[in-house]
Amino acid sequence: MITLPDTKYLFWIWALGLLLFLILVIVEFMRKSDHFYYRIIALSGCVLSLMGIVLKPAFPEKIQRKNLIILTDNYSQKVLDSLQRYSASQVVRWDSLSVDLSRFDKFHLLGAGIPVYDLWQMKDKSVRYVPAELPEGITRIKYASYITAGESVILQGEYRQSEANHVKLILNGPSGKKMDSTSVSISGTTQFLLKGPSFATGELLYTLEVRDTTSLLSSETVPVVAQAPTVMNVFIINDYPTFETRSLKQLLVSEGHKVTVRNKVTQDRYSYEYYNTRARQIDRLTSGLLQAVHVIIIDFDSFKGLTDSEYQELHRQMTEAGLALFIQPDEAMFHSGLERLPFSFSKADSKETVLKVNDEPLSVPTYSYRPVMKLGVEAITNFSTFPVFFFHHSGRGKIGSALLTKTYQIGLQGDTISYNRIWNTVFDRLLADVNEAIELDRQMVYENEPLQVFWFSKDEKPFEVKYRQELLPPIQTALIPEQWSSQLWPDKKGWDELVFIRDSLRRYSFYVHDAADWKTVRQFERINANIRAFGAFTKLSESIKKKDEVTEQIPIEPIWFYLIFLGCAGYLWIEPKF
Amino acid sequence: MSQGKKILHNIKTRWRFYRWVETSIYAVCLALIAYSFAGTVAAFITFIMGLSMIMLLLRPWDLNMATVVQLVNLQLKAIHYSAECLLANPVSLTRLGKIQQRKTAYLLAEKRRQVKVPIPVKRIALIFCLFSMVFLGTRYVPLTNQMTSPHITAGDLVLPADTLAENYNWPVVESLIVDITPPKYTLLSSFTQNGPGINVVEGAYAKWEVRLSHAIDGIDLITSANKVYPMKAEGNVYTCGARLFQNGFYSFRFTNGIREYVSDLYEIKVIPDNPPELVLRGVPIHTYFDYNQPKVINITCDVQDDHGITDVYLIGTVTQGSGESVKFREEKLFFDAGWEKGSKRLTLSRRIDLDQLAMGPGDELYFYAETLDNRYPKTQKNRTETFFVGVKDTTKVEFSLAGSLGVDVMPDYFRSQRQLIIDTEKLIKEKKTIPAQSFKSKSNELGHDQKALRIRYGKFMGEEFATTSPGQERGAPEPDPKTGPKDPLKAFMHDHDGDNEHHLVEDHDHDDHSEDKQNKEGNDPLHAYQHIHDDTEEATFFTMSVRQKLKQALTEMWDSELYLRLYQPEKSLPYQYKALRLLKEIKNHSRIYVHRIGFEPPPIKEESRLKGDFDEVISRTKTVYHVSTEPYTxxxxxxxxxxxxxxxxxxxxxxxxxxxxxxxxxxxxLIIQQPGQHLETLQSLRKVLTSDSDPVSRAALIEKALNGVVQAVPSLLPKPSVENTGEHILTQLFRLNLDSIRRRKP
Known part of the structure; x- marks a missing residue:
């Protein structure tokens, strides 16, 4: 029986159709045509065919629902054969999927699984996933894609093998020269860590090779972007000049940072020094002054002597803008009990410690105190057995201090490299994060796969992001209004970039891998993602043995109604002519 | 509608249609022009706007029946200007009118084809042709004359340096010879270098000879110092020369017409001529002779140089006298003859007799050896350190510890009494652990030191002779005729129980002595007021008590030395303590304590500190711009x-x-600083810049350059930088909550 779809306009469609039919019948009657009845039939045909096009009537049909077996990479033939023995299920490959998934009720997924970006297609469907064997090789990899020039490239990962073969993992630099290597010779999963220096600013490609005793097993590209270091704007506020401040100031100036120094001469009289920056009044710490500052280095006496308003402003800048504060210690600081100071200390015996900055150990004098590592207090460096540099979070910013008394001696002894490394590490940890970020939804980007791009903007209108001269349409995240996202499809292997336009042009580079790169890592991720989405099944379900039948309404093709309408309308038009 | 009216209507419709067509044609013409200059969009806009404007001008719709009737009347004479009647209503017409109407309609129907709608065909055609010509002209005829405006693309005139890709017949280098002529003074012979890389002595002259298969315009030799040496052409042989003084590299640039080819880079390594080296043997730095011993030193000198030694000699300076009357005499002493100038290695000797130099006691000779090599034009010199030879002057009292210990040199330090006590206590502690011989030797050494100390302090007493002891000074006690001879050692023993032998109790020796002196010397009224320092009894540096104490201290030192020499340091310790105590008292005694008088400033008031008048104290400002230069950027x-x-x-x-x-x-x-390294890298880098070779070989060049650059560049130190992360409301809430947790007091 023909059925009509349930629509709220059904009554009106019928009513209008009937009304039209009546009007046309009346007109025909008044015309007193010779072929009145034929014309009425034609009129009926026209009106009914128009209603049929609008209402889409359907015929019921019984459909025998089948299970669908979806094959992906590395599926098990044995499992497939077992499945097919139970029922004549249709078998398709995910790569060349051409069936309507909605026609199937149950799915069996075999192999490495569906790509992560396609998992949404199987949402709310009944899927039994039989995962493939976990691949052998590098299964996990983690490294920082963006580093500062001079920082080491550090690769951490896992290597998996079922047998105890001896393999070597080698990290090669941009020229192909070996930087670091490690060996794996046990079966199972072994963690590894490789390190290599960065030589320059820019986009660099490292290579991770896996070799056994005879041949190269795999070679993967590790793309790294080495950014130029930040030029810091540093304020140094001291009650009187010291050697420690002097050597620190020289280090900062020699590296090109903007340094402003204020030393107290007497009450309301100061000595100002400006290095690589223009001169300006810094008698009082005001909001306008502190806005552009990255780090303030202040001795304890000056810190204690800050007025309430200055301290409030400083605190506000730290919590909201991420200003870093470093307090140069003195003996009084450790038992001051000052409320502004977020640290507490315990007495210690030794007045010296050994630092391991480079290969040579350095003996450096310290105050005979140790910081209490309570909640919020973290160590800045791991150069010693206990924290010699530490900081406390203060909103977006950090307050740091140290236990070392005379670090300048390290430089005077000739080891300027260690001195530089110590202080650069301290400032690197203290500097706040910047909120001008573009993030990708994953670290490894592959050609012809969708890539989600996220960026953050506090303004109502987000700043523009362009990809290959085209603006990316932003979508605002509902729960996080500052977060915007867009999707793009990189289609070419190699370095690519996004350009985001705010006050100036900034470029965000990323590397697009070939589909065959990092194969084992991708497979491992995919298997795990599919297991998380669908669970893992090892026993076949009995439900596959039953055949389901469902009645479905199949709509009549509208072309029939169209043809009927044409015929009837044609007759109505041509008939008077003859 | 009547037939006539119908015909008029048709004429009107037709006429209106043609007017619309005319309007459209004009608009299309404008659009064509716009299209030829500005493209499709501009053409469309122009068409719309043009159509609107022309419509307003021509008003194609503005056509009424009166105009049509007029047209018909004009064109159809036969109807005798009665076309208007066709429009009239027949009911309102008279019979005649109706007849006329019918007739007119009939005529019009018959001759309707004679009615021509006035279309300005020529005008339209002319305008259309004109605009079309302009349109076609802009399409096919260039706007500018390309011959007059130069249109040179890169690559037309500038040819690649490597013209091998151009099938040009470059000449073949048949031979490349480098003749090296070292400097004459090196006495090295000339030779021909194997290969274009050069390894020569500093200052050598290199002559390049390049023979080509056929002549070209010229060849230039370009060095790393950016100096260009054009090569002299003799047919197809090209030569040039240069003197080499520093490391570097060079290449050839072949030029023929507008074509150039630059060769590979070749290394120049220059071996510098080092100064000569010499060493004196056979004589220590300091040598001293006694007057009565042979004062001869035998010196041996080893000299070596890269290319030849010109001269070697000793420069000696003899000093005579001391203080202000010292005299210096410089002499040049030559080594024994028999060595040849120009030798590269020499061992020379020389015997110096101090007597021959007329050196007496107290004179010293300072000498060093100097040598010159045969470098030309500027000779190189080198010398040894200075040696000291002297003749002792035994007439002066010296703190010589020469004697049984065999120590010939002056001690570096002078042991104080406190140090002697420490060393004696240490020796006593070690007595059981060290051999007896060693113990005795150390004890004797301490005795020597005690003696030296005693002599030093004895100088203040005017004692010239170190060998006298208090006992001897006092003289041997005269035997009492009544009691008989006494113990001969008694004078050397430290016996406090006896009489005031050591004058522990202050006496009045001065007065006594003065009386004695008066008695001795007769009446000398000034004697009491004179400072007589030569007489030990009359030494007047100190007051009596100090002198007595010093004397007593010396006596204690004597006793201490005695027991030390008798290898009984434990017995010497009490004497040493006493001597030390006395020396301390002497030091304190000579101090004058004066009550401080004068200005005593008031104590500083902390509350008013830093609150003075600071008008003249100004803040200081200093601005420095330092450009941070990272090398090898x-x-x-x-x-x-x-x-x-x-x-x-x-x-x-x-x-x-x-x-x-x-x-x-x-x-x-970097290559100049580190010769022999990175030259191939530089070559590869230059080829990458200039070469247009096939992709495979270009890739090999780039890879080679990349490998070399990575190895050449020193590693970077890490520097601080900000990290880019996303900050949003959730992170802020997290931080606020974290802060509130921390602030919560337990």
Missing amino acids: SLRNSIPLLQRLLTTNATLDIEQKALLEKAGDELAG
Whole structure:
């Protein structure tokens, strides 16, 4: 029986159709045509065919629902054969999927699984996933894609093998020269860590090779972007000049940072020094002054002597803008009990410690105190057995201090490299994060796969992001209004970039891998993602043995109604002519 | 509608249609012009606007029946201007009118084809042709004369330096000979270098000879110091020469017409001529002779040089006298003859007799050896350190510890009494652990030191003779005729129980002595007021008590020395303590304590500190701009560029070429500092810049350059930088909550 779809306009469609039919019948009657009845039939045909096009009537049909077996990479033939023995299920490959998934009720997924970006297609469907064997090789990899020039490239990962073969993992630099290597010779999963220096600013490609005793097993590209270091704007506020401040100031100036120094001469009289920056009044710490500052280095006496308003402003800048504060210690600081100071200390015996900055150990004098590592207090460096540099979070910013008394001696002894490394590490940890970020939804980007791009903007209108001269349409995240996202499809292997336009042009580079790169890592991720989405099944379900039948309404093709309408309308038009 | 009216209507419709067509044609003409200059969109806009404007002008719709009737009347004479009646209503017409109407309608129907709608065909055609011509002209005839405006593309006139890709018949280098002539003074013979790389002595003259298969315009030799030496042509043989003084590299530039070819880079390594080296043997730095012993020293000198020694000699300075009357006499002493100038290695000897130099006691000779090599034009000199030889003057009292211990040199320090006590206590502690011989030797040594100390303090007493002891000074006690001879050692023993032998109790020796002196010397009224320092009894440096104490201290020292020499240090310790106590008292005694008088400033008031008048105290400002120069910036920045070229095989743009050129310059500087390294890298880098070779060989060049640059560039130190992360409301809430947790007191 023909059925009509349930629509709220059904009554009106019928009513209008009937009304039209009546009007046309009346007109025909008044015309007193010779072929009145034929014309009425034609009129009926026209009106009914128009209603049929609008209402889409359907015929019921019984459909025998089948299970669908979806094959992906590395599926098990044995499992497939077992499945097919139970029922004549249709078998398709995910790569060349051409069936309507909605026609199937149950799915069996075999192999490495569906790509992560396609998992949404199987949402709310009944899927039994039989995962493939976990691949052998590098299964996990983690490294920082963006580093500062001079920082080491550090690769951490896992290597998996079922047998105890001896393999070597080698990290090669941009020229192909070996930087670091490690060996794996046990079966199972072994963690590894490789390190290599960065030589320059820019986009660099490292290579991770896996070799056994005879041949190269795999070679993967590790793309790294080495950014130029930040030029810091540093304020140094001291009650009187010291050697420690002097050597620190020289280090900062020699590296090109903007340094402003204020030393107290007497009450309301100061000595100002400006290095690589223009001169300006810094008698009082005001909001306008502190806005552009990255780090303030202040001795304890000056810190204690800050007025309430200055301290409030400083605190506000730290919590909201991420200003870093470093307090140069003195003996009084450790038992001051000052409320502004977020640290507490315990007495210690030794007045010296050994630092391991480079290969040579350095003996450096310290105050005979140790910081209490309570909640919020973290160590800045791991150069010693206990924290010699530490900081406390203060909103977006950090307050740091140290236990070392005379670090300048390290430089005077000739080891300027260690001195530089110590202080650069301290400032690197203290500097706040910047909120001008573009993030990708994953670290490894592959050609012809969708890539989600996220960026953050506090303004109502987000700043523009362009990809290959085209603006990316932003979508605002509902729960996080500052977060915007867009999707793009990189289609070419190699370095690519996004350009985001705010006050100036900034470029965000990323590397697009070939589909065959990092194969084992991708497979491992995919298997795990599919297991998380669908669970893992090892026993076949009995439900596959039953055949389901469902009645479905199949709509009549509208072309029939169209043809009927044409015929009837044609007759109505041509008939008077003859 | 009547037939006539119908015909008139048709004429009107037709006429209106033609007017619309005319309007459209004009609009299309304008659109064509717009299209030829500004494209489709402009043409469309122009058509719409043009159509609107022309419509307003021509008003094609503005046509009424009266106009049509007029037209018909004009064109159809036969109807005798009665076309208007066709429009009239027949009911309102008279019979005649109706007849006329019918007749007119009939005529009109018959001759309707004679009615021509006035279309300005010519005008339309003319305008259309005109605009079409302009349109076609802009399409096919260039706007500017390309012959007059130069249109040179890059690459038309500038040919690649490597013209091998152009099938040009470059000449073949048949031979490349480098003749090296070392400097004459080196006495090295000339030779021909094998290969274009040069390894020569500093100052050598190199002559290059290049023979080609056929002559070209010219060849230039270009060195790393950016000096260009044009080669002299003799047929197809090209020569040039240069004197080499420093490390570097060179290449050839072949020029023929507008074509150029630059060869590979070749190394120049220069071996410097080092100064000669010499060493004196056979004589210690300090040598002293006694007057009565042979004062002869035998010196041996070893000299060596790269190419030849011209001269070797000793420069001696003899000093005579001391203080202000010292005299210096410089002499040049030659080594024994028999050595040849120009030798590279020599061992020379010389015997110096101090007597021959007329040196007496107290005179000293300072000498050093000096040598000159045969370098030309500027000789190189070198010398040894200074040696000291002297003749002792035994007439002066010296703190000589020569004697049984066999120590000939002056001690570096002078042991104080406190130090002697410490060493004695230490020796006593060690007595059981060290051999007896060693113990005795150390005890004796301490005795010597005690003696030296005693002599030193004895100087203040005017004692000239160290060998006298208090006992001897006092003289041997005269035997009492009544009691008989006494113990001969008694005088040397420290016996406090006896009489005031050591004058522990202050006496009045001064007065006594003065009386004695008066008695001795007769009446000398000034004697009491004189400072007589020569007489030990009359020494008047100190007051009596101090002198007595000093004397007593010396006595204690005597006793201490006695027991030390008798290898009984434990017995000497009490005497040493006493001597020390006395010396301390002497020191304190000679101090004058004066009550402080004068200005005593008031104590500082902390509350008013730093609150003075600061009008004259000004704040100081200093501004410095320091440009941080990271070395090898371009070399570093070329690494990502080379890697990208390797993976993409793209061509270089102007900026990238400039970067690679700067990187090459930095690498050249590095090569000069480290000769023999990175030359191939520089070559590869230059070929990458200039070469247009096939992709495979270009990739090999780039890879080679990349490997070399990565090895050449020193590693970077880590620097601080900000991290880019996303900050949003959730992170802020997290931080606020974290802060509130921390602030919560337990």
